[in-house]
Structure formats: structure tokens, C-alpha cells
Amino acid sequence: SQTIxxxxxxxxxxxxxxxxxxxxxxxxxxxNLYWYRQAAxxxxxxxxxxxxxxxxxxxxxxxxxxxxxxxxxFILSSKKLLLSDSGFYLCAWxxxxxxxxFFGEGSRLTVL
Amino acid sequence: DQQVKQNSPSLxxxxxxxxxxxxxxxxxxxxxxxxxKKYPAEGPTFLISISSIKDKNEDGRFTVFxxxxxxxxxxxxxxxQPGDSAVYFCAASLFSGGGADGLTFGKxxxxxxxx
Numbered sequence: 001s002q003t004i005x006x007x008x009x010x011x012x013x014x015x016x017x018x019x020x021x022x023x024x025x026x027x028x029x030x031x032n033l034y035w036y037r038q039a040a041x042x043x044x045x046x047x048x049x050x051x052x053x054x055x056x057x058x059x060x061x062x063x064x065x066x067x068x069x070x071x072x073x074f075i076l077s078s079k080k081l082l083l084s085d086s087g088f089y090l091c092a093w094x095x096x097x098x099x100x101x102f103f104g105e106g107s108r109l110t111v112l
Numbered sequence: 113d114q115q116v117k118q119n120s121p122s123l124x125x126x127x128x129x130x131x132x133x134x135x136x137x138x139x140x141x142x143x144x145x146x147x148x149k150k151y152p153a154e155g156p157t158f159l160i161s162i163s164s165i166k167d168k169n170e171d172g173r174f175t176v177f178x179x180x181x182x183x184x185x186x187x188x189x190x191x192x193q194p195g196d197s198a199v200y201f202c203a204a205s206l207f208s209g210g211g212a213d214g215l216t217f218g219k220x221x222x223x224x225x226x227x
Contacts, residue, residue: 009153036217042219043116043118043201043217043218043219043220044156044201044203044217044220045217046215088153090155090156092155100146100158100161101146101148101156101158101203101215102158103148103155103156103157104155105153105154105155106153106154106155108153
């Protein structure tokens with residue numbers, strides 16, 4: 001069966017510090033991978049998606065970046081965090097042809 | 113411009129009664145719709161979906177209705193149970209089955225089931 005894991009689950013970081021959230025998927029090959037953010041009072045906002053290794057598409061301008069160094073690994077990064085980066089970040093995957101989104105457990109980021 | 117709207121941030125329903133969560137969309141190109149359920153501090157989980165060629169899909173206590181002319185869909189939960197208390201997200205896709213970038217979410221409705 002397929003599983004998705006992301007970590008860390010909780011992170012408190014000062015403004016200006018770097019960020020790295022990692023996500024891995026097991027039990028499938030060539031998944032489409034996504035990073036979503038759920039900010040207070042807002043829905044799930046798509047940040048990045050990837051259909052293959054090294055292929056990243058960005059949905060919104062921001063100071064975050066994403067990378068996919070391996071087929072089943074997706075990383076969300078920032079060189080300098082802003083207060084507005086606080087939120088609940090969710091990694092997700094679908095099969096190559098699309099379909100149901102499977103979400104990770106989420107990572108709660110608080111920037112102080 | 114929000115293409116998927118859930119106008120009720122919260123909904124309180126008595127246990128055993130029917131819960132009806134509503135969702136409106138503006139993009140007539142959407143042709144696949146999904147509902148996700150989310151508990152605090154967890155990722156959303158898929159609940160039920162419907163293709164635009166149908167107007168109803170049922171799975172146990174959950175039924176989704178689609179009214180394409182009104183660009184409206186609703187999720188019915190009957191009977192409501194305490195474990196149904198969660199945030200429910202409506203989502204719409206530009207591609208049947210959901211594509212890589214074609215899934216748009218509403219802001220969510222917090223359903224509270226009262227004993």
C-alpha cells in the first residue's frame with residue numbers, strides 16, 4: 001500500500017531563518033507531488049506541484065521554493081522565513097494520471 | 113477571485129440529524145468534484161467524489177449532489193455522528209479524476225456534531 005510521510009510535524013522558527021520541510025511517498029512510482037498551505041481563515045492553497053524529478057511548477061509568487069531530487073521525495077524550502085509564512089503545510093500525491101489526492105500528516109510552521 | 117466557495121465557515125448539527133454542507137463554484141470548466149474531511153493537525157482525507165456527468169453519488173452515510181446549472185454541489189451526511197465533527201473541504205477539478213494542477217479547494221466548513 002502507498003504511504004506518505006512529511007516532517008517535521010511542528011516547527012517554530014525565527015523570522016529570517018531557513019526552512020526545510022521534507023516529504024516522501026512509498027509504495028508507488030512516478031507520483032505527482034504537491035505542496036499545499038492552509039493558512040488561518042483560508043482554504044488549501046496550492047504552492048508547488050511536480051510531475052517528475054527536477055520538474056517544479058509554482059502556483060503563487062513567494063519566498064518559498066520546492067525541489068524534487070528523487071522520484072518520491074519532495075522538499076519545501078526557504079532561505080529566509082517571513083511572518084506570513086506561518087501556516088499548516090501539507091504534502092500530497094496523486095497517481096501519474098491524476099485522481100484522488102492523498103495528503104501527508106501536515107507540518108505546523110510558526111514564524112516568530 | 114475564488115472559484116470554489118464554501119460560504120458557511122461553520123455548521124452545527126445535532127447527532128442523528130442530517131448535515132448538509134454546501135459548495136458553489138464559478139468555473140463552468142470544472143468537471144470533477146471532491147469532498148475532503150480534515151481533523152485538526154492532520155492532513156485531509158478523501159471522502160467522496162462526483163463526476164459532472166452525474167447528479168448524485170452515494171457512499172454509505174455520505175451523498176454528494178451536483179447541480180450543474182446552478183454550479184452548486186452539496187454533501188449530505190445522514191445520520192450525523194460525533195466522529196463527523198471536522199472541517200470539510202470542497203474541491204473542483206478541471207480534469208476528470210483530478211489533474212496535477214487542476215484541483216481548487218474551497219475554504220472549508222467546520223462541522224460540529226452536538227450530542
